[in-house]
Structure formats: C-alpha cells, structure tokens
Amino acid sequence: ISSFTVSCIFVENIFDLQAHSITILPELFSRYEDHRDSILDDILLSIVRLPTSKKSLRCYRLPSGESIQMFTALIMHLIHSPVQTINSNITDAGNELNLLNTYSIGQNIAYKFLTLFFRSCGTKQGEDDYRIIFENFLADLLTTANRPEWPSSEILLTLLSRILMKNFSNQSLPIQTRLQSLEYLGSVAAQLRKDTIEIDVLNSRENQERIDQVIHKTLLSIETDEDILEVYKTDPLRHHRSLIIYLNELSQSEPTGHFAKMFHIGQWLRDINLTIERLNQTLTRRVKPSNHAELVDVDTDESIDNNNPSNPTITVDDEIEFKKSEKLTILKMLTLPITIRKQQRYTLDIDYDDICLLMRYLTSNRPFLKTFDVYLKQLAAVFQSEAGTNIRSKAMKCLCTVVEADPTILGRNDIKSCVKVGLTDKSVSVREAAIDLIGRYIVHKQLLILQYYDVLCERSIDTGKQRFVSDG
Template sequence: MHYYESCSCNKNQSSIKSRRARQKEVQKSRNVMQLYHRLVECVAGLGELVEMQRLTDGIVLSLSSMGVSIFFVENICELQLAALKLVTGLFSLYVPHRKLIIEDILASLARLPSSKRNLRSYRLNTEDSIQMLTALALLLVQSVIVLHDEEMSVISSYQDAMRTAHMFLSAFLKKSTLKGEDDYRMIFENFVNDLLLTVNKPEWPAAEVMLSLLGSLLVQQFNNKNLDQPTRVASVDYLGTVASTLRRDAVNSQLRERDIDNILRQLLQGDGDEEEGEESRELRSQCHAALGCLDRVQALRDALVDYLFAEQEDPTAIYARRFYLGQWLSDCTKEGEKKSEQEALDLAERRRAYLLEKAAERYDQWRSKRRNRWNSPPDLFGVVFRGQLDYEEACMVCRYLASMRPFSQSFDIYLSQICKLLSETSVPVRTKALRCLSAVVEADPDVLARKDIQSAVHSRLLDSSTSVREAAVDLLGRFLLCRPELTNRYYPMLAERILDKGVSVRKRVIRILRDVCLEQPDFPRIPEICIKMIRRVNDEEGIKKLVNEVFQMMWFTPVRERDSVRLIRKVMNITEVVAACRKTGYDWFEQFLCNLLKKEECEKVRPVERACKQIVESLVETVMRLEEVTIPSSTEGGRLLACIATLHLFTKIRPELMVQNTLMLQPYLAIKCQNANDVHIVHHVARILEVSFLAQ
C-alpha cells in the first residue's frame, strides 16, 4: 500500500514540476517578445531622431553599425523594417559615412542567413517578396537624391546615386565571383533575381538603373581574358539571366499605345463622369482634344509623381519620387545636349522647367492642389488630372516610361555579347554562352528566326567540342517543335549532325528528328528523316536500340479507327522509305519487324500485329485506288510499285496478312512490261502470291 502511495506522490510531484517549467517557459517567451517589441520601438524612434536632429560622427558610426548588423539575423522582420528606415536616413543625410555603411554591409554578407524559409522577407505590393538586403541596397541608392532648388544640385545628387550603385554592385560582384565563394554566389544570384522582380515597380526606380549598371559590369568582366575562367563563366551566367528576363518581360507585356491612352483618358476624366449628361459629354470631348496635343511622356511622369505623393506615408515612396525626378531631370539635360532641332530643344526645355517645378513642390502644396483639382487652372502643359493611378496602372506607366531608357533597350547589346562569346577559345565559356542563348530563346523562340542567331547556332553545331555541339543541338531540340515555321530553316544543319562523331550528339539528333516526325506530320522531309535514321541501324548499340524504339513508335503503334488521316500519312511515309531503300536492300526492315512480332508471340495483346494489319489494309486500298486511274502517270506508277513492294515485305514476314487479298493482285501478273517499274511490279506480285499460297 505504501508503495502505491509513494508512486502516486512521485507522479504528482513530477506533474507539478513540469507545469511550473512550462509556465516559466511561457513567461520567458512573453518577456522576450516584450523586449523585442521595445527594441523595435527603440530602433524606430532612432530612425525618427535621425531626421529631426543633427548627430555627431561618433553617434552616426554607432547607429549605422547597429542598424546594419540587424539585417544579418534571422526571424526579426519587424526590427529589420525599423532598421531600414534608420540606416536609409543615415545614408541620405551623412554623405561622409556612405562608403563606410556600404563596406559594413559587404563585410557582413558572410553572416547573411542561408535558410530558404526566411530568405525573402520583404513583401512587395504584389504577392512577391524580396530579400531585406535587396530592399536595403535599393533604398540606399534612392535615398541619395536630394531635391534642391538648383537644377545642377539635383543632377549632381543623381550622379552620386549612380556612383553609389556602381560601387556597391562592383564590390558585390567581385565577392560573388571569387574562387570558392559559393555562398556569396548564391546571395548574388538571389539579389539579381530580386532586381528583376522589382524592375518597373513604381516604388523601386533604382532597380532599372542597377540592372543597367550590372549589365555593363558583367560585359566588362567576361570580356576580360585576364580573369580566371570560373569568374568569366559566372558573369556570362548572370548576363544570361538578365537578358532572358528582359526578353520575357518584353514579350509578355507589350504595351499598346491604346492602353496608355485609356489610362490618360481616365486620369483626365476622373471617376465621377460615368453618368450621361451635357457636362460629361463636354468633358469627354475636352479630354479627347487634350489627348491629341498632350506631351504623353510628361503627363505620365506627372501621374506617377501624383501616385507616389499619395503614398507619402511610406518612406519608400518618398525616396522613389525623389529618384524619379532626379533621373528625369538628368535625362532632360542629356536630351538637350544631344538634340539639334529647335522643336526638340524646346520640348526638352519645357519638360525641364516642369520637372524643376515638381521638384520644388511640397506635400502640403500637392495635397491642396489635389483637393481643388476640379477648379484648378491648367498647369504648364495645360492639363489637370481629375483621377489617380492605381497600383496596376502605375506599373504599366513605369513599364512604358522605362521602355525609353537604356536597360529596356539593351537586349540586342546583351544578345550580341552572348553570341560573341560563342567564338571564345574556352570551351566552358562557349558552353555557358549557349546555355544563356537557350534561356533567351526559351523566353522568346522567335529569336531563332534572326539571321545572326542562325549563323551563331550553325557555327556551334560544327564546334570542335562535343559538349558545345550537344548544347547547340539541345537548343534547337527544345524550341523547333513550338515554332514549326523554323524547322525547315534549321533542318539541314541539324540533319548533318546525325553523322556526328559524338554518340551523345547523334542520340540527341535522332530524338529531335523523331519528335519532328510525330509533332509535325506535315513536314515535307519526313521520308528523308526516316531514311537518315535507318542508316544509323548499324551504329553503336545504344543508337541502334534508340532507332528501333523510334520506328516502333512511329510506324508500329496502332492508330485509332477514326484517325484515318494519320494512318494514310504513316503508310505514305513507309512506302516512300521502302522506295528509297530499294538499292540498299530491306534486310534491316525485315529483321526489325520479325523481332517486334516475335516479342509478341506469347502476349495476349499484340499492338505490333494490329498495326501491321492496319498498314496492309491501307496499302491494299491505295493499290485499288491507283487501279482506277485510267491513264497512270510516272509518279502514280512509282507509287504503285512502292505500295506493292511494301506489301511484299509484310507478306514475307507475316504471310497471313495478305491471304484474303491475293485475288486482287492476280491481274498484275498479266500486265505488259513496258518499263523497269512494270517488271518490278510483276516480280513482287508473283512473290506475294507464292508466299501467301504456301502459308494457306
């Protein structure tokens, strides 16, 4: 009894201890969370203090060091968002500390969390997310712009932003391409993908600039033959990613002028004009007239600035607006220097004056103007917007405006650089360049229609390296099927490679040609393809097996009864191949068909035998149709011979297939032999009748 009481007592004590431990753990967790929230408030308060109070260099160093270190710890997203404001504010206001902050960030990259779960924790306006590191880098570049009253000061700050972006990118790229630094390479790849994700988003104008600078850096790096091979290969890889994404975006989001006109019309009319009436009709008439004489570029810039002003509570929008205005002013200055026509100079000057006016505008002035927009007098361009962009429209406007800037127009430059690398002496560089070209073609298969690409691919099909030739063949194989119009153009150079000295290349070519036969049955050179593949039947064992599989799939797979067109096409291909192989003999065909039928002897389901019956029946029908022609031509005579020769082959292997049709062929024994075709017809018919009779 005492034993059971002792056990019960021990259990109760254990339960009490575990409950207390859990309570302590919960209390500890609660205390940690309270401390965490206090830290978030503290860092957020420091971010506000930076904007309110001038600080000493020592304090700035301490704050920047603390702020940067926060970005390299996992699972503290709220704290990182607060640090984002703090570090960006310091970077914007304290020019001498900018280089130190960037060096601190780059030196800390090795501590960046590698967990994929927490990799992209900064949420964009869309469903996408990016790394906190990317958001920080973009905001730092955007924060450099300061809107002064003097135009040259604004342009100078924009140039500083370019230098900042270049300094960060060049140092980051150098780290990522160092030998053995795979972790840095992964971080940089994610960074590049983030830039491609944020480009043409209204809050991130620096993404387009950084990608443009990155493209130039990559071209310089892989053209520098003094660098080691892995560095050059990595640079080619990054440029391929940028070029393919650039092309994909161009294909997927081709903006029509009508789309932009619709956006401008909605901005001019506002949201309250759906009701019919004299006033609304008059307003629409005015809008239509305004669209005709509108400076579209400046109107869209104005609409984008309005959109960002409306998002004033978000620091990202503030820096984005400043960056856009600095960038556009810089562009206007360059345009004014390039243009020689007076009209173009006047337009550039008007835009410049308008942008300076916008740069000087404060939030309260803008809000007052928006509040009174229905009664506002026309501005410098004679336009008053009564509506406002939503997020999707803002993205469209960004894409339209970006289409006139260097990055959007750099695809041809990048593609020509990739093609240039196809002639490099280094095999890995050539192979990587082909893979990059493949990624570009995947984004837009129409690129293969370009003559320079056709020439580049052809030269790599003749490359001295097997891996390069295989990559070139693979490139064609992936995209010819989705662009049948290109098959005829690339077929001759592809067909040559069926004789390639590399086994892997020959196999890949045979698979591509098989797919062409199956997916593009109307391609006129299918019989020629079949003949080329048949000639590889005595190749090495792997290719011999592949050829047998190809023909079993193409010819000896039963066709549905309803699909008569496919059956007729298949039979025509077989007869044309048989006719073409007459001089070389049919031993391969006979052996191949015998092996296929032998495999099925013990099977209940015999698809090859069924396919043979379908082929023979179709051949008999074709012969009967040709009989009805009163004056046969030489072409039809050749077709008749090919059909009967094919029937002879099938009869030799499986005589039962022709037993029921022998009477139909007997009259051919009595024809007058006027040429070689007639002699061959009589020979084949006699052999068919002989074999069929013996099989009965």
C-alpha cells in the same frame, strides 16, 4: 548608430526590427555624406550573415504579393536617398544642379556597390558562398524592374550588365568568374526580351485605356478644377506627373517613397539635359533639324525625347526651348501636393497592377530595354573568338535561356550562324547544347523547322549528337 542599424538588417525572424532599420538607414545615408562609405562597408562585411532559409530569405513584401530580400530593398533605398534639393525655391538653378549632381552620386554608389559585391562572388569563407547571395540579389532586381518605387533597379541592372560583359570577355579572369558572368548576363537578356515583346501588348487599346484611367484618378486626387484637369490630360508629361502623385501618396505610409520620387525626377532632368546638349551640338554642326535623331544618346529616355510637338517645321531652337519648358514642368512636380485625402474629398484608389502598367509605359522607351541586341551580340561573338570549351558551352546554354523567352529569336541570321558554329564545334558538350537549343524550340514555329532542317540533316552523322538525341 549606423553600424548598429546595419546589424539589425541581418537579424533573422524579427521583421519589425528589420523594417525600422530599413527606414532609418536611408535617412542617415541621405543626410550624412561622410558616413556613406562606412555604411556600405558595414553592409558588405555583413553579407555573410544574410539568411539562407527559404522562410527567412525574402521577407520584404511587395504590393504585388511578391517578396524580395531585405538586403536588396535596403541597397536600392540607399541608392535613391542622396538625390535632393538644396532649398525651397524649386525653380532655382542651384536646385536643378544639385538634383543632377546628387543623381550622379546615386549612380556612383550603385557602381561602387556592384563592383565590390561582384568581386566577392568568387570568394568563399567557410561554408558561405557569395555566389548564391548574388544570384538571389539578381533575381530581386529582375523582380523589381519596372516597379514605380524601385527606379534604381534599372540602373543596377544596366551597370551589372556592363560589368558582366567586361568580365566574361576578360580571359585573364578565373574561368569560374567568367562562367558566372555569362550565366547572369543570359538571365538579364532573357528578362529584357520578355519585356521587349510585351511592348505591343502595352500599346493595346485596353491597356492604353487603363493608363488613361490611372492618369485621371491621380490628377483628380490633387485637382478639382475641370479646366485645369483638361489641360493636364493633354500634357505630354502627364504620365510622369501621375507617377509623382502616386509616389507622394506612397510616401505617406512608406517614407522611402520620397527618395524614389526624387530619383525619378533626377533621372528625367538628366535625360532632358542630355537632349538639350545634343540639340545644341546640332546647332553647332549646322545639321538640319530633321537629322538630329542621328545624334541620339544611348542613355537618353526617348519617352521624354518623343514629347516634342509634331510640327515638322519646328526649328532646333524651338525644340531647345520646348525641352527647357519640360524641364521647368518636371521641377515644378517637386511641389505637387499630397493627395487631398486630408480634406476627405478623394482617395487615391488605384490598383497596383495599373500603376505598374503606367511605369512600364514610361520605361518602354528607356535605353535599358534597347540593350538586348547588344547583349545578344556579345553572346554570339563568343563562338567566333573564344577558345575555352566551357565558355562556349555556357554561352550556348545562355542562348537557350534567351530563346526560351522568345523562340522567334532562332529566326535571326546571327543566331542561326551561332547554332551552325555550335553544331560543328570540336567539343561534344557544345554540340549537345546546340542540338538542345534547336530541339526544344523549333517546334513552336514551322518556319524555324524549314530554316534548320538542312542544318540538322547535315549534322545527323555526328555520333556524339546522335547519342545525345537518343538519350533524350
């Protein structure tokens, strides 16, 4: 059954057949662990059958009006689907353990798929080019990032970025694989920068009011007691609760919404457990409570970390108990009722852009957004350690992609050093890429013109670059 259902995903121009398949496969994947490897193998073997025409390429429509490939949607649903409880007693320790274990299984599935998929990118079978397929997949991940029903996009982008950094630094790999890895990493870094600079906008009064409205509407859809509503409105986990209520509603029309909900909860539980583990280490090392921030885990969601009470005299023991209380609250979210639409009292009338705003608020403190500097430093390091001209030239073009997202990056000292190195590179193509980088974006900031004026004057005698400038 699973093999037949997989084959239906790759049938062009029969949307209903694909839609039913994309609902059935995650259910099979969730229930039958022994079939998971064979389902993944069938999908990877069928990749060459993905549609290539623009009309058929992206036919899975998102609520925002954008579209992604059926293939991408299927992979993310499969990654979500293993996360589950084992019984109806939500606060049972066995349930928590199973949620954490199955969340780890979802992560492992994501890593396995990406590793095999990316390995195929450097191969060709006749006219079938996996590279184009992978680029479309990456574009879909960037589109679905920070969307409530696609939490695995962050996991996939995080794992993919690690693979890309490892690949382009590995000089034993084919040059084409390294160049592709650099290009893809540049795309991810550029998107990260866009998301990062939007955080200030996210915290504006207008957007905070929109988020408060989302919270109010979602809570009102499941609770009519005014006293309870007031308590919920000040709950540190109110944003998380609102997201779960929304996904509960979504699951009534989209069964895969349930898997997304479980994946979110598994992720939050893991984050809290990492925080508790870190606090216990603080106790063991007899570190003062105020210093425990030094032990921050890079994989921990700070939106949960920052929910602790503001009392500066709180002890580490108190913080641990507070986190345990939060964990219990999140586990209880598993039993939040479906909106009381059936009672015809309220409907969950929330604009999709507003729920995405709530999701962006929740992800604004997640570790993935904070990896931009890591990726940028990796790109910058290429100019100091890489002997290959093609790699250095591609790295400069990737920097150009990132700077396009935020020209102020040119003001950073490490980037200025990269540009200086690029301008004196022995390769004309690298020097041209460096000039292109400066020429396009310094006009956006007068301060940048002053910073780079001496550099440009110093290199004006470069005949290779003069020819490039005059051609432009």
